[in-house]
């Protein structure tokens with residue numbers, strides 16, 4: 001990979017002397033969906049697929065971005081003196097947003113840089129290619145410009161800030177946090193209200209985690225996402241008339257049931273119900289994993305899907321087909337939509353000796369029903385973003 005990137009770097013910028021090599025993973029969330037902007041818990045892990053980058057400082061005030069996945073955009077050139085969003089930059093608005101966010105936080109760069117990337121996260125799959133790229137850029141900037149007072153958590157927050165304020169998606173912190181803080185063979189049990197977290201080893205003796213990519217991404221994903229956020233904020237405001245709470249994540253299901261009458265809008269009521277119960281499911285799921293009760297973990301995954309489908313309304317026909325098919329296969333411990341929704345991927349825990357059947361039978365039935373192939377990946381949990389060479 002390094003050679004491939006450095007050869008391209010040389011072709012574009014004359015040589016790769018002094019260029020450095022970086023990697024930032026994608027992520028999959030095991031449970032705790034749409035809880036991160038509601039002050040709840042999430043349970044994601046970093047993947048071994050992700051985004052590789054080669055980067056080097058320049059002597060002038062230009063920044064050059066090049067993606068080997070999207071050659072058609074060529075070298076995107078931006079001046080440090082004009083760090084503004086431009087739709088013609090396309091994908092490069094993500095790394096540019098991070099440069100902008102660094103400047104907003106007081107970290108102005110004294111010269112430009114060249115950056116070439118290549119990634120193997122399927123685009124639009126809901127496995128966080130944008131967060132991967134944001135945190136990659138953060139790691140590159142701190143390394144190239146000797147910025148030593150930003151932690152990996154800070155880089156996650158800066159990535160989220162750039163996505164919220166530069167790229168217009170009001171996402172929570174889960175993706176950037178998982179990408180920045182990932183740890184091999186561990187998932188991250190994160191309380192998004194405090195950013196306190198614990199690693200939980202994922203040691204499934206005779207089961208595998210399988211991601212199934214529906215290969216659909218419905219349009220308006222960002223606007224529907226922002227709508228959900230608003231609906232939760234409105235539900236919270238209604239509850240705050242009587243309750244002294246700052247987020248939906250502070251409520252137990254019992255407290256929610258006792259006070260839900262304050263929410264008069266039926267849609268907001270369903271959204272809030274999901275946020276509260278999903279938070280509890282996430283806490284319970286991690287406890288059951290720690291107790292070795294993987295069957296219970298799987299049941300909670302299934303309940304999560306039903307809630308995301310019916311109350312949160314972020315699933316879609318293709319994803320429901322995948323999940324319904326999975327639930328019928330003996331040896332499937334749990335299966336649900338993962339990520340923001342409206343397409344993308346499911347995540348399933350499958351007994352090792354059922355994995356072949358899972359892939360074959362779902363692959364065949366999905367093709368028949370939907371008309372195109374699904375893709376399957378066996379999850380390997382990797383480390384967070386870092387520079388790879390010295």
Ligand code: GLA
Pocket residue numbers: 029032033034035036037171172173174175339340341
């Ligand atoms: C997207 C967002 C995350 C999170 C998930 C849903 O991935 O970027 O912050 O809200 O959706 O859990």
